[in-house]
Amino acid sequence: MTDRTLDFFRLIEKDSNVKLAELSLRRPKTKDFDDSFLNEARIIYNSIYKLQVFLSRIRHAYLKSIHVRNYSALTKPLMECSREELDKLELSDVQRDEIDQEASTIINICVSRIKALEQAEENTKTELGEKHWYEGLKNPEKRARKELLLAHHSGVLWFLQNSLSKVSETLFTLQETRFEQAKTSSLLNNNWQNRSYSPPPRVQLSQSDFSQNLSQTQIQELEDENELLLQEFEDTMQRVQYTSRSLNEIIRLQAEISKQLSLQAAQTDKLYEDAMITSDTISSGNTQLKQARSRNSRAAKGLFIVFLILSFLLVAFDRIL
Amino acid sequence: MNTENVKPVDTLQNRQIRCLERLLNLNHELEELEDQKASNELPLWKVLIFDKPCSEIISTVLHVSDLRKHGVTVHMNIKANRQPISDVPAIYFVQPTRENVELIIRDLSNGLYESAYVCFSTTIPRALLEDFAEMAASSNTGHMINQVYDEYLNFVSLDSEFFSLQQPGVFSLIHSPSSTDGQIEETIQQVASGLFSVLVTLDVLPIIRCPPGSAAELLAKKLNQKLRDHAMNTKNVYAADSTKQRPVLILLDRTVDLVPMLNHSWTYQALVHDVLKMRLNRISVDVVNNGVESKMVYDLAPNDSFWEQNSNLPFPRVAESIDEELTRYKNDANEVTKKTGVSSIEDVNADTLVNSTYLKAAVSLLPELTARKQMLDMHMNIATALLKTIKDHQLDEFFEMESDVKNINKATVLACLKDKQKGTAEDKLRFLLIWYLNADNVPASDMEQFEEALKEAECSLEPLNFVKKIREITRMNMMASAANQPTSGQTGDNLFKGFTSLSNKLTDRFKEAGIGGLENLISGVKNLIPARRANTITSIVQSLTEPGSAIKQTEQYLYFDPKSRSGSSESLYTANKRQSFNEAIVFMIGGGNYLEYGSLTDWASEQNPKKRIVYGSTEVETSAEFLQELATIH
Numbered sequence: 001m002t003d004r005t006l007d008f009f010r011l012i013e014k015d016s017n018v019k020l021a022e023l024s025l026r027r028p029k030t031k032d033f034d035d036s037f038l039n040e041a042r043i044i045y046n047s048i049y050k051l052q053v054f055l056s057r058i059r060h061a062y063l064k065s066i067h068v069r070n071y072s073a074l075t076k077p078l079m080e081c082s083r084e085e086l087d088k089l090e091l092s093d094v095q096r097d098e099i100d101q102e103a104s105t106i107i108n109i110c111v112s113r114i115k116a117l118e119q120a121e122e123n124t125k126t127e128l129g130e131k132h133w134y135e136g137l138k139n140p141e142k143r144a145r146k147e148l149l150l151a152h153h154s155g156v157l158w159f160l161q162n163s164l165s166k167v168s169e170t171l172f173t174l175q176e177t178r179f180e181q182a183k184t185s186s187l188l189n190n191n192w193q194n195r196s197y198s199p200p201p202r203v204q205l206s207q208s209d210f211s212q213n214l215s216q217t218q219i220q221e222l223e224d225e226n227e228l229l230l231q232e233f234e235d236t237m238q239r240v241q242y243t244s245r246s247l248n249e250i251i252r253l254q255a256e257i258s259k260q261l262s263l264q265a266a267q268t269d270k271l272y273e274d275a276m277i278t279s280d281t282i283s284s285g286n287t288q289l290k291q292a293r294s295r296n297s298r299a300a301k302g303l304f305i306v307f308l309i310l311s312f313l314l315v316a317f318d319r320i321l
Numbered sequence: 322m323n324t325e326n327v328k329p330v331d332t333l334q335n336r337q338i339r340c341l342e343r344l345l346n347l348n349h350e351l352e353e354l355e356d357q358k359a360s361n362e363l364p365l366w367k368v369l370i371f372d373k374p375c376s377e378i379i380s381t382v383l384h385v386s387d388l389r390k391h392g393v394t395v396h397m398n399i400k401a402n403r404q405p406i407s408d409v410p411a412i413y414f415v416q417p418t419r420e421n422v423e424l425i426i427r428d429l430s431n432g433l434y435e436s437a438y439v440c441f442s443t444t445i446p447r448a449l450l451e452d453f454a455e456m457a458a459s460s461n462t463g464h465m466i467n468q469v470y471d472e473y474l475n476f477v478s479l480d481s482e483f484f485s486l487q488q489p490g491v492f493s494l495i496h497s498p499s500s501t502d503g504q505i506e507e508t509i510q511q512v513a514s515g516l517f518s519v520l521v522t523l524d525v526l527p528i529i530r531c532p533p534g535s536a537a538e539l540l541a542k543k544l545n546q547k548l549r550d551h552a553m554n555t556k557n558v559y560a561a562d563s564t565k566q567r568p569v570l571i572l573l574d575r576t577v578d579l580v581p582m583l584n585h586s587w588t589y590q591a592l593v594h595d596v597l598k599m600r601l602n603r604i605s606v607d608v609v610n611n612g613v614e615s616k617m618v619y620d621l622a623p624n625d626s627f628w629e630q631n632s633n634l635p636f637p638r639v640a641e642s643i644d645e646e647l648t649r650y651k652n653d654a655n656e657v658t659k660k661t662g663v664s665s666i667e668d669v670n671a672d673t674l675v676n677s678t679y680l681k682a683a684v685s686l687l688p689e690l691t692a693r694k695q696m697l698d699m700h701m702n703i704a705t706a707l708l709k710t711i712k713d714h715q716l717d718e719f720f721e722m723e724s725d726v727k728n729i730n731k732a733t734v735l736a737c738l739k740d741k742q743k744g745t746a747e748d749k750l751r752f753l754l755i756w757y758l759n760a761d762n763v764p765a766s767d768m769e770q771f772e773e774a775l776k777e778a779e780c781s782l783e784p785l786n787f788v789k790k791i792r793e794i795t796r797m798n799m800m801a802s803a804a805n806q807p808t809s810g811q812t813g814d815n816l817f818k819g820f821t822s823l824s825n826k827l828t829d830r831f832k833e834a835g836i837g838g839l840e841n842l843i844s845g846v847k848n849l850i851p852a853r854r855a856n857t858i859t860s861i862v863q864s865l866t867e868p869g870s871a872i873k874q875t876e877q878y879l880y881f882d883p884k885s886r887s888g889s890s891e892s893l894y895t896a897n898k899r900q901s902f903n904e905a906i907v908f909m910i911g912g913g914n915y916l917e918y919g920s921l922t923d924w925a926s927e928q929n930p931k932k933r934i935v936y937g938s939t940e941v942e943t944s945a946e947f948l949q950e951l952a953t954i955h
Contacts, residue, residue: 001340001343001344001348001440001470001471001472001473002444002470002471002473003348003468003469003470004445004450004469004470004471005467005468005469005470007450007469008450008453008454008466008469009463011450011451011454011455012454012457012458012463014454015454015455015458015459016458016459016461016463018458018463018464022464023463023464026464026467027362028363028364028410028435028436028467029364029408029435029436030361030362030363030364030365033408034407034408035408038366038408038409041366042365045365046361141404144402144404145404145405148395148403148404148406149404149406151394151395152366152368152394152395152406152409153394154394155366155389155393155394155395156366156394158389159365159366159389159390159392159394162389162390258688265386265389268389269385272395275395276397276401279401279402279403279404280401280402282402283401283402286402
């Protein structure tokens with residue numbers, strides 16, 4: 001492709017007083033729309049986009065297999081950190097859970113805000129449907145405009161739901177990976193736990209043989225280690241259970257969003273068809289009007305005179321009879 | 322499954338799709354949009370306005386959902402009566418004509434949209450650009466135009482490496498004695514513009530070869546000049562590095578071989594095109610469902626994996642593939658229902674499931690399974706419709722005769738033409754023309770008998786008159802390639818098994834409809850795999866890409882190199898005509914078809930190393946349409 005924009009602007013500059021610099025700097029409108037629907041939609045999209053960016057940046061830290069026990073207080077909210085800052089983080093399980101919760105909350109808020117917009121559109125559509133027959137006759141262009149706007153808004157809603165579906169999928173993948181990691185490490189711990197119970201008999205044997213060699217402190221240390229391993233194993237199991245619950249939550253959310261998406265697609269298709277049919281009807285209506293006007297007016301005049309004569313005859317006969 | 326049909330990512334169709342997606346994103350590279358700053362500065366939602374040719378370009382490769390994904394909320398024709406949506410910009414994807422430019426200015430003056438991104442399908446001429454600017458200045462709408470781009474997309478990608486310029490009637494115009502030089506010149510100019518766009522999209526600067534003294538030579542000269550000018554003026558457009566081997570562009574006239582345009586074929590895509598009249602990858606099929614007849618409209622666009630793998634296979638093999646895919650689907654569906662513990666796939670509902678593994682399986686596998694089922698249903702319906710027509714018109718017998726046309730004597734031809742049961746009048750005419758073009762000596766008395774038989778079948782003889790005139794020229798060009806023996810890869814039993822099981826499945830579905838079993842329909846159909854015979858076009862391509870196997874005919878071909886320093890646009894006689902090529906772009910002036918595309922694709926994949934062939938034409942016609950065109954030449 002070849003960019004002819006500068007060429008074009010230079011030609012305009014020659015033909016008018018508009019400066020090339022002014023034309024080049026102009027930016028299309030991306031916010032503060034006249035249409036409040038679009039403003040709300042843009043706000044929703046910004047939240048979705050921010051979440052998508054955040055999830056991609058936090059992925060490295062989130063999936064690190066280091067599980068910090070006590071977390072250090074962060075200097076600023078996670079969502080405002082850069083990729084480099086987030087990469088360096090070491091997160092605790094509590095922090096990970098908080099991230100899951102907050103992301104789910106944001107998605108839920110978006111879902112409800114989109115539903116609110118859908119409801120508003122539904123109301124407008126019903127109003128339009130009720131006003132149908134006489135409004136259509138009075139001002140067909142106005143009706144066509146409203147229908148097109150409905151189709152346009154429906155397309156915007158589909159776009160939002162599609163973006164939301166993508167971000168919920170990202171969150172799902174993240175949580176699923178964490179879940180798999182937790183499951184694997186719990187299995188490993190399980191095996192290790194099993195194995196760590198088999199040495200004790202040997203230890204006892206060696207204890208009987210070498211009881212003088214193993215001091216009280218060493219036995220205590222081994223028992224402490226076992227305790228620690230048990231504790232870790234329980235922690236991992238808890239982690240697995242919690243992650244599994246939040247996984248269920250995100251899957252349900254995803255299923256709901258997918259359903260909404262396919263419904264919205266069908267809705268948008270229908271609204272688009274309606275809008276096109278109305279505009280086609282108006283076009284053909286206009287054509288008919290033009291044709292009617294250009295039809296030979298003599299024929300119309302002649303018909304009028306005939307009817308006039310006939311009505312006079314009718315009155316005359318009535319008088320006579 | 323045919324694993325050898327794995328296509329490289331950078332096909333012509335994929336390149337065009339990427340260009341269109343970039344267009345829908347306001348001519349920004351998709352990677353740029355990842356930057357948050359950029360996404361806040363660009364409008365998210367836009368309206369797409371196109372004219373008819375551009376709507377065909379888009380609709381062949383993109384669905385409405387693809388448009389929506391890129392933020393296009395509504396799409397409309399530029400000539401339609403349109404209402405305003407004043408908060409969003411409009412993308413105009415139109416041909417660079419005066420009418421379109423005036424309509425754009427009118428829209429902006431009336432405040433229909435917030436602003437405009439204007440993308441012309443090909444280069445807007447300087448004079449028109451000046452007029453456009455003048456109109457914008459005088460109507461004070463210049464500030465509402467954000468971009469003006471030349472997109473070089475004025476061609477349609479029908480398949481991954483198969484394109485059409487959507488320019489009808491080129492063959493009849495060139496060969497009609499009543500055409501003026503001016504008309505031919507203008508037509509060739511338009512063809513050059515379309516072909517140039519294909520080359521820009523492929524990002525190549527090829528060597529051009531063509532036969533001398535024909536429309537191909539005119540086209541070659543024009544194209545050579547265009548490429549030369551473009552390479553000089555816009556050095557950065559050609560990102561092709563010099564180390565990459567350049568392809569060869571082979572320009573041919575349709576008269577080099579008329580037979581493929583008339584052949585009855587046996588491959589899936591050729592049958593769908595010929596019998597179901599596929600147009601821009603869309604077909605309309607009569608379907609009977611539970612006794613209710615309806616017309617289904619199907620899109621065979623990209624992302625149909627079954628079509629991708631089976632389109633160039635013989636029809637009996639396609640029937641087997643459908644069978645295999647159905648079995649695979651049933652197995653996968655059973656697995657999912659087993660995992661989730663519900664009785665059938667339709668009952669899977671997110672609310673009823675508790676275990677997250679099962680839930681996950683349902684949510685991720687379910688949409689994929691539904692999509693697969695829909696695709697298989699569509700292909701079953703298509704196959705049924707094809708089977709019916711093949712049986713009704715005995716197309717398999719025509720195919721068999723045409724495969725072995727040189728060995729058919731005059732008596733057989735006459736019998737076929739007189740047989741009232743065999744095929745339509747059009748089928749008979751096609752067969753006769755193919756026989757006539759292949760036969761050595763046809764006395765006038767024989768011709769009279771044939772014409773009588775055709776007249777009885779109520780067939781128009783106009784196309785035959787034209788073919789008589791160009792017969793000698795065409796025969797000189799056609800390669801005397803002997804028909805190969807049919808491949809013995811599969812026994813008749815195996816093939817019939819595919820048909821039988823397909824018919825069983827179809828029969829089960831349509832039992833209630835009272836069609837009474839499809840075994841009757843297909844029992845008479847012969848199981849043949851088409852003989853792999855060397856087409857004229859394949860021989861020419863082979864000769865030009867592998868000098869070792871050069872045939873005498875192509876030694877006369879002209880040679881143009883847009884990159885050569887000699888600066889002339891004339892054919893280079895001293896050029897190295899012995900170089901070999903791994904990539905070729907074959908362009909047929911006057912009509913192309915799926916048969917040639919299929920045979921070129923097969924030939925290319927059999928080479929070692931594999932070659933890449935892009936094939937295209939001024940338009941892709943069915944035999945019926947081609948015959949109609951022949952009839953108009955007086």
